[in-house]
Amino acid sequence: MNAKLLDTFNAAAIALQQTARSEEAVFHTFQEQIIALGMRGSISLLDESGKNLAIRAIAIPVSLLQANPILKEVLLKKIMGYTFAWREVEAFARVIHSEQAIYLLDNSAVIRQVLSNKLPAKDILATFKNIPTAIAPLISEGKVSGILNIAGEALRPNTLSIVQAFANHIAIALENARLFTALKKREEEYRLLFEQNLAPIYLTTPEGQVLNCNNAFAQLLGYKSREEVMSCRATEFYFTSADRETFLAKLKQRGAVNGFETRMRRKDGSPVWVLEEATLLRGDGQPARIHGTVIDITERKQSEELLRESEERYSQLVQYAPTGICEIDLLNNRCISANDVMCEYTGYTREEFLSLSPLDLLTEASAQKFFDRRIKMRSGEAVPNTVEYEVKKKGGSKFWVFLNAKYTYNKEGVAAKATVVIHDITERKRAEEALKESEERFRRLFEDSADAILLLEGDRFTDCNRAALKMLRMESKDQLRNTHPADISPMRQPDGQLSTEKAKKMIARAWAENGHRFEWAHIRANGEEFPVEVLLTPMVHQGKKMLHTVWRDITSRKKLEEQLRQSQKMGFNV
Template sequence: MKDEEKTKEELVSEIESLREQIRTMERSGADRREKGETTARTKIEEELKSSEERCSKAFHSSPCLMAISALSDWRCVDVNESFVNITGYSRDEVMGRRLPIITAADQTRMFNMLMTEGSLRSLENRFTRKTGEDRWGLFSAEIISIREEKCLLLVVDDVTDRKRAEEALRESEEKYRELVENANSIVLRMDEKGIITFFNEYAQRFFEFEDQDVRGRNAVGTVFPQTDAASRDFRDMVEKVCRNPEKHLTNERESMLRNGEQVWISWTAKAIRSRSKNINEILWIGNDITERRRFQKRLVESEERYRTSIESSNDGVAIVQGDKHLYVNKRFVEIFGYDSVEEVVGRPVTFIVHPDDRERVATTNRMRQAGGTVPSRYEFKGVKKNGDTLCIEVSAALTKYGGEPISLVYLRDITERRSLEAQLLQAQKMEAVGQLAGGVAHDFNNILTAIIGYGGLLKMKMKEDDPLRVYTEHILSSAQKATHLTQNLLAFSRKQILNPEPANLNDIVMGVRSILRRTIGEEIELRTVCSRENLTVMSDVVQLEQVLINLAINARDAMPGGGTLTISTRLVQMDASAISKHDVRSPGAYACITVTDTGIGMDEKTKARIFEPFFTTKEAGKGTGLGLSTVYGIVSQHNGFVRAQSKPGEGATFEIYLPLTQVQAEKRSQREPASLAGGTEVILLGEDDPTVRLLSKQLLEEAGYTVIEATDGEDVIAKFNENRNRVDLLMLDVIMPRKNGREAYEAVRVIRPDIRVLFMSGYSDDIIDRRRIIRENLNFIEKPVSPSTLLGKVREVLG
């Protein structure tokens, strides 16, 4: 029967029935939202909260109005796009300010609920847009932590349209038809068989149907897909409504537009009964949740991407609950040498930790799980399945899973990094000790120069039968031994002067064999195995021979009961990876000398200190502790490096690596010694050490020379300017105050380009200057020097 054909009484009865239904809907509204629509929304909000830190994009694309505020003062930290679109406020208008959609009274009420109940769920509340328009929303809130600051996550589902529809229904039956016709929600009425009897304008626009196209048609095949599953779900929903006519039942289901496009609708269904309680029709109100479902799908995809990134991470990742591993990724398994994830999951946190660190790691984990203050990043000594140890760096954070606290733990194997750091520390320590040793040698050389010089002068003045001559010879002999000691210190500190030239390493090894045999004695067998390759290196042959002699002496002392000393050479190619593993300056071809003995060997503690100067395991008086430190210094100065391998009772092996050169080795020539005769020339002597200056002056004057003294570089220049036409030779210390020897020479050469010069030094802090002297073939003599050698060199330079 049409509405206009009904009697007044029937209309009144129907209106009264509608009033009753509206009141019932109002009373059950909260329940409906709690159990239906709000359940889905709350689920989304909870999913959003749990992934907000890794899914900020999802936060901003949520269809729900969302905001994050500091809990301390409610000032806004972030809002999403829906907040801007719905409220009309721009991000700049709300960031750092109190949210304009929450009044002071609402703020107090929500805060009290949060404090007493711990969270806020679906609080229906009014809010006002920037334009002044009031809207309704379901307010939900949670207290979260962002960068250790307590914040409030606010989620508002704008239910203004639904609220208006409900209010309009309650206000007037006369407005009912106008409301449903113009509501921004889908409103349908149908009978128990699913035949559509009412289809509001919003539904017509949404589904793209005209009213006459759907009236009288079955909902299945019109707004619901015509599939067995869809038909079954629809019938089940109708049966539930009919069994529970007083209740509002909710359902989210896939629906279909006229063009076949699939959409998702959140439906609320309620039976419409007559005064006699018979079910006349079923009222269906729906809201489009397609974007929400797509958002849920994106969340799932985001979770999957996150899971994939964890599985493919270069770091080990574990989820720890209590003291057990709930989850580990493949990289975690690889780091600790296990075969499968199943071997690790469920086992205690400390089963991968070395006993030395287990208590510390267990305590840290317990405190974190309890919410205590613990470092988020630390290191521990780990244990692999095969028992090997490794250094692990941990980064961990506390979060929740299923409402329970868990630790998300990232582990990184930094064993190689720590090994490289240890090598760097050792290199820095050796450099520091080397600088100290070089400084001592420098000062000592000046003292030795005076001892040897004056001792030589004294010896020259004594008669052959002088009874004191033997004491003088002992003094000079001891001074020469001290000279060798300083040379060893300079070798270790890499400050001594090398005379590099191309030489075949095999020739050096074969040439020193006779010396080595005499050095090690008859009880030790010497074996040499030389490579067939041409191993030409830039080297100071004398210094490399000293390296082999020092290693042979060290091996001899390690084999008191005899044994075998083997020296071999080979060609080695060093790739880029060797640069980080060893102290290699550049990749390429290297010559390697291997010296192996069958002696008592060394433990790790001893091996760590063997290159330190004055370190020795020998008895007092049986070693200076400079043998291996000299080896280290000489090899380093040749741009090479040394490796030592040894275990107690298994002998020792030293490998010396030197870079090859393309320059061909030449035959070494012998220089004839210069004449020791004196002369009558004028020599300008620049020396800052008064003892050495006085000695040199006396020695030169006794040989017939005229000596002009200068105490520093500036004094050299001044004295030369006063005697520029008299001076035949500059005799300059390399390092002097107020201009060094090189600078003084350069200044004088501007005036007299043909001036001759002889540099001398015991040790130069500026090794570059000394090398420049040699490279430019300038004359140089090294302190300490004997009187005869000094006079011979002076005569050689003067010609």
């Protein structure tokens, strides 16, 4: 019976992992699978305080709901989302404190304590009375995150490990759903940050393959869409092959090119003069790439640069395999049983697996962790029942597992045997590392940009790169943080407007028009006033709305314009 129940729950676990793209999808699949098993159940999750549980999913056979309209009314409209203090429910408190599943012949007391006479319980008690029940903790990242409650005639005390394994699958599915949602949100943020930028941006290989570009780049060169540009070679955008070769030579020599003036070719063959700035990106396990921006200086006669990060697409989370289960003789330090899934995980036959010590399967660091836990257990110190290990496969490759152990103690109170449930969490580890590396790459692009880049939240600067500090002659970011644009500007701008009032107008216009470009006068830390061209672009970063700010020092251009005016004036006087 247990083998059949294990297979049934494994099938349900597989269905959960396949739909772990949102919490709602996990709850829906849970309801479908529990009802298909002919059981009843619920999932309750801890709130942020950790003091209360909220009922998030209820699975009741449709036949029961149809036969009892009152039950349907109570369950679906009043109990779904119902929050209660778990310490007031004795069985739930036992499970959360011990992190162990428990078995009940009748969970009437649980229902009464959960509802606390606040909701009608008569029909619910009549439905669940005298039905065997298993209550198991949902454990995520080593901590209890919720409770799984399943009732069914097939449940027995010796099936608790199966129920716990199913609870672990639910916890992993919910964690994957949260991580997947976060990854998609971050990916969408960076996609919009790239595509909606007002400055022309491109990403190519040194060989000329166009990997990506934004709409501004396509419009600059007279193409209808990004897709049309990406079907071309980068060499087609230069007026002469010599210009491209000179650009690449400087880029490979220095790793970056600043202020490279060249003629580019529009789709119709007409020339456009641009100021090109680019960086050669290496590493991250990928081929070399060129990330650059171009500024049209044909019409505007100005220098501008916007270097924005282009995030790597995160890998999709893959499905987790069904649970691996084995038993370990802790006194003799050997494996004494293993199921097929455990053998599939490690690549060993059952006979080979049973000849191994647990230490044979663990990497050096994980073996030390295993050894430390054993020492603590022998000294009477409590250790968590869950732990993460890195395991070595037969062929030498490695994978990460989440382990849940139930210990059997001998008469002396020493842990003699452990029943171990293992889940492959390698993809989750990789996704976490990818997210960390993504943040590091974003920060590197921001800090290493040759342009002065600042982040404006509300009307205050919250961050800037080294180029901005250099332009302002400041020593540290603390000198700039929480300052208003007017704090580092003269009292009035060249057009006579107060800097405080004009800054307010420019910020409002940038939000209203999804970006704004204008000239401004700032003051360096040494008191020197200098003109800049400012590009404000709205963005959402780490859940916060802010303006991505790029400064370009136009002192040289202003001097040339003044010389031109003086020359024209002298010519007129003559």
